[in-house]
Amino acid sequence: MKKSSHIQAFFGAHIKKLRLQSGLSQEAFADKCGLDRTYVSGIERGVRNPTLEVINVLARGLNVDISALFAFEKDEVDE
Template identity: 85%
Template sequence: MKNSSSIQALFGAHLKKLRLQSGLSQEAFADKCGLDRTYVSGIERGVRNPTLEVISVLAAGLEIEISKLFEFS
């Protein structure tokens, strides 16, 4: 598994924070998105490089705009 890059780590940490704020477990969130839980786990840990399509699915699963997934400092 490749090392996490800066953007992957930032994105993953922010995604996890938003998911926890929404009250969803990783499994419930993955199910809602139609993604595998291990894949969502990898994104949150910053070791996966999700595509635009997947990023769109993640935002829909959290019922937020995609831009909100990138509002980290």
């Protein structure tokens, strides 16, 4: 079983990738989601563990299904 910090890092890196593909700055994305920019930064860096409610907000902010947030590959994270 992987450490939770690894899954958080994979998830965060994928959120960042999707955000950048959407052409959103971290601040614009945070505003769109109604979240603090530093919280979004923490998610993207893998140091925050978002709740299911926040995961839903992130998906809506990126205009994707929740499942798309978990469609990441291990190689998306710089180790």
